[in-house]
Amino acid sequence: MTLNRKIAPEFGSITEFAFLPADISTTRSGVPCYFINGGNEDVIKIDFIFDAGSKRQDKTCLATATNSLLMEGTMKHSALELSDKLDSLGAFVQNSCSADDAVISLYSLNKHVIKCLELISEVINEASIPEKELYTYTNTQASRLRINQKKTDYLCKRAFHSALFGANHPYGRSANPEDYLNLHRKEIQTFFEENYSAVGLKIICSGKITEEIRRYFNQLYFRNERAQKKLPYFYLNPDSRKKHFIPHSESIQSSIRIGKRMFDRTHEDYRPMQLLNLILGGYFGSRLMKNIREEKGLTYGIFSSLESFRGDGVFYVATDVNNDSRTSAVNEIYNEIERLKQEPIPKKELEIAKNYFLGAFLRGLDGAFLQSEKTKILIDHNLKKEYYLGLFKIIKDVDSENLIYLANKHLDVENFYEIICGLQ
């Protein structure tokens, strides 16, 4: 029988997925630990999640500076001694800080994890924030920021957030180089003492978890002497002007960002909106990619995104195009949104989008480390583990009528902000 290459092989739809629910225990300091056991390799990832995001700072850059400077020395070890020990154990430590939280992530070989944990708990309990390390840190950050401030996409992004939330809101705020240079050691020390303790700390441990490691966690000690301050109330202060142009005298391309404030993932429409977002600009086969890249060749890339913070969120479309194509790109973005509101999504297109979505969901659960990211989402938003089963079902069931309804309900372009950064 000759092979007929014009006919696609049969394929099946995705009918199940495996989300490993975390096994939870508590350390003697009362810190909840979530264990996700899995994988063939002798490696482990541990996230220490602190309620120490920039929402808690009263000065710009304070939270992120604290999160980074933690690793630069303790009462017992200098920055060099500490990093030398961690490097010698083959560990990787990642620090990240958002408006909502601050995380220290440790990646370690199983055989060295206890030694690494000793060092990380030392950091959490008694970081010393040396003055000379503060200088290096602020100087490096200020220099990086000066580079970013030359980039159209960076300028566009920060103007977008500032317009949506107001420049003093945690989701709207961005730093200037001076903000780093104005930080004082004392403030960082205080921020550290107030916000890095057992209070509000959560730990997620994923990878190959042995009994020995579990036992070690149970006896981990974290300082608990100070109560955290109450979170201040943040007033939204959105810009009344919806369209902003940021001139950039040296740009070859313009960056465009169009969108609005949305909701977080606990909103009932969040999950079906993830599919609508995918169809519009969430994957390579999206309408925006097809239209603006694959049919018109105006850009290297265009995408839309639905981002969830805690209690808030944003939706936007972003791209980079030639300075003289920006008007047509903007028009096409609005055209594509309008089509979602007017025309039902063809059956085949909807099927592709759903299958792609579920395939991506499977890939996002492949391995203990990725599962731990999904667990963090549940913890962040106080969601039950059934959330993902619900997501699976919602994606399978949603139809084109639901999607038209959602597009009309949430993609109200008259309330969209439009930021362009490029040549005047």
Place this chain on the structure above:
Amino acid sequence: MIHFSEFTLNNGLKVIHHRDESTPLVVMNILYKVGARNEAPNKTGFAHLFEHLMFGGSINIPEYDRPLQLAGGENNAFTNNDITNYYLTLPAQNIETGFWLESDRMLSLAFSNDSLEIQRSVVIEEFKQRYLNQPYGDVWLKLRPLAYKVHPYRWPTIGKEIAHIENATLNDVKAFFKNHYCPNNAIMCVAGNITLERVKKLSEKWFGPIPPQPVKLIELPAEPAQEKERKKTVSSSKVPADALYMAFHSPGRRDSEYYAADLLTDILSRGRSSRLLNSLVKEQKLFSEIGAYITGDVDPGLIVIEGKVNQGVSSKNAKMGIRRELNKLMSELVSENELNKVKTKVESTIVFGEMGILNKGMALCYATFLGNTNLVNEELDLYQNVSSADIKQTAIDFLDETNCSTLNYLTEKA
């Protein structure tokens, strides 16, 4: 440790299989032995442009992406100096879709003029977005022709200039396909929740009938030894800080000295305890950030040291700071502790790299390309065997001033 099996089809296609039953997925990675090195000097950027065209439909299948997405799959590709690498991931039960799609585009492309026109503009926008519209984005457009005079590594994968991409014709595309895209010039790895038997059956079914093609291999000119330092200064208002890029000709990826050279760059800049950060950023405050790495190209590549110079520091002093650190490596033995530290770091990198099936699939293909699939399991020992004396000798062999090309960005008021 990555377990694998290998076999070769009659048409020359090398196939590697790796089984991992802990995943619901299967990855298919196909490496074509063609990269920017195979381009003519007046038609650069072509291998990468061609990679884009591989998604524009093949002889029997009008669209590549849609059927893959319909089966729940995802794909991408990259081109570098030496290879073009395509990969896809599918739910295990749907992997035959991958065999169908990849074999058809290995058989023949659709060669549509429309696709060429569109991808030409997309790639030109990519050129602008990644190389021209970013501060320091043009570094490889400038550094490569400074470091290489005859070898095709003298241009970056995106191409020397936009005009080369503008001038590409459909005939060029066809000739490129004919010369490089055939089973005997490719390596495929299928990794994940799939048996060897099924991989063999599906490989025979879909790839077996594709005829081999003669591959014209043009001997590339070896880059002659550099005899004195080369320097270039770029003054620009687009960059907010002065920057230094120092590139030294280095061993190639297959050379025995490669491992010592790689560890040498780790000693310089891997981790927060590394030398350049502590000495030049923290203590001497010459740079705001600095890094060192080896390019890992198959033919002799480059050891690159790049740093952003602090305001108020002259590039000359900053460079002298780097020079002092390099001289130390050339004259003093690295301590056992320091050497063990970077070796342990390599060990964790290798183990962490074995975490996902996509990583494993790519690593297996690349090791086969280098000449020994089992390198994925042997390389750790090759790193472990490097001694302090080897590091010193490698530093002497490669970090001499005369072997260096220095690119210096200076800020200019707009």
